[in-house]
Amino acid sequence: xxxxxxxxxxxxxxxxxxxxxxxxxxxxxxxxxxxxxxxxxxxxxxxxxxxxxxxxxxxxxxxxxxxxxxxxxxxxxxxxxxxxxxxxxxxxxxxxxxxxxxxxxxxxxxxxxxxxxxxxxxxxxxxxxxxxxxxxxxxxxxxxxxxxxxxxxxxxxxxxxxxxxxxxxxx
Numbered sequence: 001x002x003x004x005x006x007x008x009x010x011x012x013x014x015x016x017x018x019x020x021x022x023x024x025x026x027x028x029x030x031x032x033x034x035x036x037x038x039x040x041x042x043x044x045x046x047x048x049x050x051x052x053x054x055x056x057x058x059x060x061x062x063x064x065x066x067x068x069x070x071x072x073x074x075x076x077x078x079x080x081x082x083x084x085x086x087x088x089x090x091x092x093x094x095x096x097x098x099x100x101x102x103x104x105x106x107x108x109x110x111x112x113x114x115x116x117x118x119x120x121x122x123x124x125x126x127x128x129x130x131x132x133x134x135x136x137x138x139x140x141x142x143x144x145x146x147x148x149x150x151x152x153x154x155x156x157x158x159x160x161x162x163x164x165x166x167x168x169x170x171x
Contacts, residue, residue: 041057041060041156042057045165045170047169047170048165048169048170048171049171055158059158059159060156060157060158060163061156061157061158062155062156062157063155063156063157063162063163064155065153065155066155067152067153067154067155067165068152068153068155069153069155070113070114070115070153070155071114071153072114072115072116072117072118072150072151072152072153073110073114073116073117073118073119074118074150076106076117076119078104084105084107088107088109092107092108092109093107093108094106094107094108095108095111095128095130095137095139097121097126097128097139099121099122099124099126100121100122100123100124101122102121102122104119104121104128106128106130108130108137111128111129111130111132111137112130112132115129115130115131115132115153115162115164116128116129116130116151116152116153116164117129118142118150118151124141124143125141125142125143125148125149126139126140126141126142127139127140127142127151127164129151129162129164131161131162133157133160133161133162134159134160134161134162136161147168149166149167149168149169150166150167150168151164151165151166151167152164152165152166152167
């Protein structure tokens with residue numbers, strides 16, 4: 001009976017140590033995030049003209065990974081539907097894009113890891129994007145004037161939304 005009481009006493013003595021350890025890790029994590037937040041985004045992106053914006057730069061914070069730390073898919077490998085049916089559940093969400101009768105489906109299970117696909121459909125350059133933090137998919141035209149831009153993940157967030165950038169101008 002005394003051994004049982006002793007082991008119970010031992011467990012109760014360990015709980016505060018575990019609690020303090022957890023609190024310590026939380027404090028270390030918070031300081032890590034604060035230390036890695038970009039206080040001056042203009043210094044981090046010197047080629048970008050920040051005079052043309054409609055948000056406060058203080059709203060943009062580090063999301064953790066560095067620029068292109070989440071790699072975009074720049075040369076997508078396409079497959080036919082019959083092959084995709086072997087690994088893609090019929091109810092699985094995709095970003096579906098149709099341009100001039102050509103159809104593409106970008107599975108979210110892949111975009112969870114890449115967030116951006118730079119592609120071309122029927123001669124039109126597009127970027128299919130997905131932000132898993134806000135569960136939003138948007139498709140963009142990559143052509144601006146006569147230039148075709150390529151987009152990447154900046155590693156920054158605004159209101160938990162992915163901030164992408166174009167690799168040519170870093171805007």
